[in-house]
Amino acid sequence: MHLSPDEMVFWQYGFLKLNATIVFTWAVMLVLAVGSKIITRKLSTTLVRSHWQNLLEIVVTGIEKQIEEVGLSGPHKYLGFLGTLFLFVATSALFTIIPGFEPPTGSLSTTAALALCVFVAVPFFGIEEQGLSEYLKSYIKPTFIMLPFNIISELSRTLALAVRLFGNMMSGAMIIAILLTITPFIFPIIMTVLGLLTGMVQAYIFSILAAVYIAAATQVRKPKEIKS
Numbered sequence: 001m002h003l004s005p006d007e008m009v010f011w012q013y014g015f016l017k018l019n020a021t022i023v024f025t026w027a028v029m030l031v032l033a034v035g036s037k038i039i040t041r042k043l044s045t046t047l048v049r050s051h052w053q054n055l056l057e058i059v060v061t062g063i064e065k066q067i068e069e070v071g072l073s074g075p076h077k078y079l080g081f082l083g084t085l086f087l088f089v090a091t092s093a094l095f096t097i098i099p100g101f102e103p104p105t106g107s108l109s110t111t112a113a114l115a116l117c118v119f120v121a122v123p124f125f126g127i128e129e130q131g132l133s134e135y136l137k138s139y140i141k142p143t144f145i146m147l148p149f150n151i152i153s154e155l156s157r158t159l160a161l162a163v164r165l166f167g168n169m170m171s172g173a174m175i176i177a178i179l180l181t182i183t184p185f186i187f188p189i190i191m192t193v194l195g196l197l198t199g200m201v202q203a204y205i206f207s208i209l210a211a212v213y214i215a216a217a218t219q220v221r222k223p224k225e226i227k228s
Contacts, residue, residue, distance in 0.1 A: 005102035006109065025104040028091050032084075070208065071215035078214060081121055085114065086207040089165070093199020103199075108166045115162035118210045119154070126217030135217070157213065165206055 008020035043053055063083055067075035092103040104110040126135045139150045 004107050005104060006107050008102060020102045021104050021107040021110055024092075024095075024102055025110060028088060028095065028104065032087055032091060066208075067211055070211040072211060072218065078125070078211065081117075082207050082211055082214075085117070085210055086203045088114070089203035089206055090200055093196055093203065096196065096199070105165060105199075105202075108162065111166040112162040114165065114206070115158045118161060118213060119158040121210070122154075122213050122217045125214050129218035138217075161206065161209060165202060 005020035005024060009017050010020070010023060011018040039052070039056065042050070044050070049057075060079070063086075064075040064079055067078055067082060072078055089105055092105045095101045096103055105114075123135065126138075130138075140147050
């Protein structure tokens with residue numbers, strides 16, 4: 001039983017290692033890239049559309065609505081980033097039904113990389129929405145004393161994102177692996193289904209938290225109107 005896919009090394013030359021985390025991460029990325037190309041290759045802009053395109057548009061519209069409800073105006077601008085985060089985590093969890101597959105989100109290095117993507121995206125979208133000076137001023141609001149606390153908050157929530165996703169995904173994989181060794185086959189199947197459900201929930205939570213952080217960074221405070 002492996003505690004992390006990092007322990008599964010397929011090839012090594014000196015300090016260079018090709019482990020399961022790298023292999024399965026690129027496998028998920030390849031599936032997502034090829035799948036998106038296949039799904040969107042015959043999209044129609046006319047009123048005559050296939051059932052698959054209608055279903056796809058319903059899903060995309062639903063995601064955009066969810067992003068908008070979080071507080072992000074113009075959700076289509078954030079759809080690519082937040083949607084990719086969700087699909088990567090969800091697909092990694094879904095592929096656990098494949099024998100021998102180790103979800104890359106079970107490695108702290110992968111979850112840290114996803115959290116760093118959010119860490120970079122928050123100021124990127126914040127600066128794009130408010131401008132550099134206004135965004136930097138948000139770190140000293142309501143007073144400059146808050147500067148170190150706001151910086152610590154940025155770093156701590158990034159760490160929390162990585163550890164939360166890593167802990168939840170790894171714990172589910174470990175429980176299934178333990179049950180496979182001490183219980184009949186039918187019970188681990190039930191746990192696998194529950195693990196898939198947990199993976200979907202974690203993908204949703206991770207994406208929503210990323211949207212909330214971006215919404216906080218892009219919020220523009222408008223001056224109050226003076227009533228006559």
